[in-house]
């Protein structure tokens with residue numbers, strides 16, 4: 199069970215406060231009151247989480263850090279990125295508890311003199327949080343960041359269309375690779391048995407091979423369609439057992455690679471980008487088969503993660519972080535149907551970062567206008583996105599706030615997943631409300647709760663106290679039971695973090 203009794207706010211007060219806030223804010227935004235009044239009764243006071251990394255907290259000073267986030271934002275739960283294993287200077291796999299990592303393709307060794315002593319660091323952080331009545335969730339994400347430089351770790355990674363081992367995002371460890379599955383199982387067991395955690399959150403910021411080949415995510419326009427994955431032996435063996443013709447799958451992806459490369463070179467297909475894309479899908483339905491195979495493998499692994507954690511400690515809350523791309527790529531949103539998660543998630547943390555969302559959306563628009571939607575203008579495509587994804591936000595030019603040529607040249611010259619520099623606009627609190635509400639509605643009637651990931655000065659420093667106030671209010675008005683402040687304490691301007699606390703107090707949630 200989670201401990202909810204150390205925050206003096208009754209459930210009745212919370213529901214009343216949320217309802218009052220709903221009425222007040224819905225009036226201001228012109229939303230129908232009935233729509234805003236449907237917030238479900240949460241099981242206790244709101245979870246106010248904060249995402250942080252163990253080395254950062256140690257360096258900043260544990261008490262100084264906790265003082266700051268408690269005073270400014272009434273944080274009651276740390277979401278700690280704390281990988282229980284890592285590389286040493288020689289590239290060995292080191293961990294304080296080698297016994298949990300027996301068949302991971304790498305030889306697990308105990309901590310060396312140079313290693314981060316995670317048990318020691320965690321013990322200090324845990325003692326300080328316990329004194330304050332705070333909880334700790336282990337935040338487990340191993341992709342969308344450079345691969346760990348551990349000898350032998352490459353054999354856990356995916357294989358691309360041309361048989362090469364993939365590097366970092368959008369590739370990553372293969373979901374069907376038994377060493378990787380064992381590594382995750384070991385990390386789950388290690389995290390629960392060795393560290394005094396109150397919950398687990400797993401995150402994966404990846405998607406299937408069709409979307410990856412198209413560059414269909416924010417800042418994906420320089421992705422290489424020939425490096426899409428996975429085509430390893432584990433995947434192809436599993437696929438063959440399911441009757442999937444892997445030769446035809448590869449033929450489809452070869453044709454797609456040609457199409458994407460031509461689009462990036464500005465060569466419009468004879469019948470247009472959209473018609474040609476459909477021709478590819480009709481001739482190579484295996485493109486969709488392989489995309490779904492990948493995303494089903496992800497679901498399988500998530501179910502396994504949940505089952506493993508629950509087998510060790512049944513009462514431990516286990517949940518999943520949902521990548522921001524669910525706001526941009528409709529294919530990814532379709533795959534990330536929240537309803538099936540209710541069978542194996544106690545909570546979901548959809549990313550609803552308003553501050554980088556606008557520029558991420560324009561970068562997505564730029565990327566897919568090199569292929570599927572190349573027949574549309576940037577603004578037509580953005581309007582299409584707003585209709586399909588149910589947002590009402592600013593125009594392409596308002597968001598980028600600089601000449602298109604400058605912005606798009608930056609997108610072409612930057613590395614994949616890099617954000618250009620600029621004074622970019624934000625998405626509104628209405629976006630935060632809609633994304634949170636969509637998630638709340640999807641899990642209604644289940645045990646699964648929604649803790650929205652609220653961004654403050656994420657990559658682009660364009661948050662303001664007013665925008666933070668709007669986002670926090672929107673999250674609770676939409677019926678979330680909590681929020682997780684993201685992504686970096688170092689990047690957040692103090693006045694923006696303070697706006698969280700003042701808004702929570704205003705809503706009588708802190």
Ligand SMILES: [Zn+2]
Nearest residue numbers: 372428430433
């Ligand atoms: Zn594979």
